Amino acid sequence: MxxxxxxxxxxxxxxxxxxxxxxxxxxxxxxxxxxxxxxxxxxxxxxxxxxxxxxxxxxxxxxxxxxxxxxxxxxxxxxxxxxxxxxxxxxxxxxxxxxxxxxxxxxxxxxxxxxxxxxxxLGPDPLRADGDPGRAWRRISRTRTPIAVLLMDQSVVAGPGNIYRAEVLFRQGVDPRLPGRRLSAERWGAIWDDLAVLMAEGVRAGRIDTVRPEHTPEAMGRPPRVDGHGGEVYVYRRAGQPCLVCGGVVRTVEVASRNLFWCPVCQPPGRG
The missing domain is CATH 3.20.190.10 (MutM-like, N-terminal)
Structure with a gap:
């Protein structure tokens, strides 16, 4: 979708x-x-x-x-x-x-x-000028539901899908299984701001790129990613491959009927 x-x-x-x-x-x-x-x-x-x-x-x-x-x-x-x-x-x-x-x-x-x-x-949209992260935070901070599930709930945050969900949690070092109420307000603010930047770049470029300059193929001397679902990413659809940051193995698990991708080293249990 x-x-x-x-x-x-x-x-x-x-x-x-x-x-x-x-x-x-x-x-x-x-x-x-x-x-x-x-x-x-x-x-x-x-x-x-x-x-x-x-x-x-x-x-x-x-x-x-x-x-x-x-x-x-x-x-x-x-x-x-x-x-x-x-x-x-x-x-x-x-x-x-x-x-x-x-x-x-x-x-x-x-x-x-x-x-x-x-x-x-609908929840607030990070790409809209009227998007209010506080409105989403009020929902997130009161629930035991994992943050990875909340980010896919369009009544909480409107717009992100499976790719942005996985990538923003990796970039912010957040355990995707962390209950929403255990996420700090500061970390939620960072997630929102990062989503706004990443998604605005997606609007501009017409594809999803989430890696920082130091992790591009040119900077790392690695082959470009080939996938019809987007550009350069950290964890999405990279299960079993080495993490671009720590070298650990990227993992996947089904959460709420969707495949979730994360690095257990960069996103250790309980971090958020």
């Missing part, structure tokens, strides 16, 4: 192509036909993201809400747009561009009240 930086990039792309302009909308697949008819001919006033949720705000104050889920994806192109290929849930067209949405988990039209309900059930 795309992590939050990808959705913020999609919001920026929609803003660039369609922001402030009248859009055409159709649902070639038919599953969003009524919603597309309501969007067709309106001005797309703004595109925004909150965590993994894309919101396209229309002139009538309603918003198209998209959650890509595991299989959803966007394809952008110019005009004239080709005949739709595959199951295109929503096609937007503007003055010079088109955007095809395929296979999303959610594609719906929300009233303003529905947008508020959505935002209220």
């Amino acid at each position: 795309p992590e939050g930086h990808t959705v913020h990039r999609l919001a920026a792309e929609h803003q660039r192509m369609f922001g402030g302009r009248v859009v055409g909308a159709v649902s070639p697949q038919g599953r969003f036909a009524e919603g597309a008819a309501a969007v067709d001919g309106q001005v797309l006033e703004g595109a925004d993201a909150h965590g993994k949720h894309l919101l396209l705000r229309l002139a009538d104050e309603r918003s198209v809400h998209v959650h890509l889920g595991i299989y959803g994806k966007y394809v952008f192109g110019g005009l004239p747009a080709p005949e739709p290929v595959g199951v295109v849930r929503l096609r937007l067209t503007g003055e010079a561009h088109h955007a095809d949405l395929r296979g999303p988990n959610v594609c719906e039209l929300l009233e303003p009240g529905g947008v508020k309900l959505l935002r209220d059930r």
Whole structure:
């Protein structure tokens, strides 16, 4: 599933192509036909993201809400747009561009009240100017739930997925199994700030890179990582390989139905 930086990039792309302009909308697949008819001919006033949720705000104050889920994806192109290929849930067209949405988990039209309900059930987003780490901390500091699970809970922090979760905990030297209430406030602040920096870089570069300059392939004289899920990382999908910092063995375990990766030397039990 795309992590939050990808959705913020999609919001920026929609803003660039369609922001402030009248859009055409159709649902070639038919599953969003009524919603597309309501969007067709309106001005797309703004595109925004909150965590993994894309919101396209229309002139009538309603918003198209998209959650890509595991299989959803966007394809952008110019005009004239080709005949739709595959199951295109929503096609937007503007003055010079088109955007095809395929296979999303959610594609719906929300009233303003529905947008508020959505935002209220999501945690703060490190990429948003209104992201409040204190709001997340109030949840984290009261629970026995492991911090690795809390960072994947979108009602606690919106945006991070499995890669950012593993990498930020490694970078901060935190035991991923540590109960939230045993994490210090100072360490939580460092995690939040690090997430904001890493995810902003992901928005800029379009991929996830988390290693510090001294641990890049060039600095260490090692081969670059080859993986379709991102760039240079410390522990994600590196189980059984040597840690880039201490040389110990990176481990993995299933936590809440997702594979967690960590270094037991750099992230010893109880540290946080």
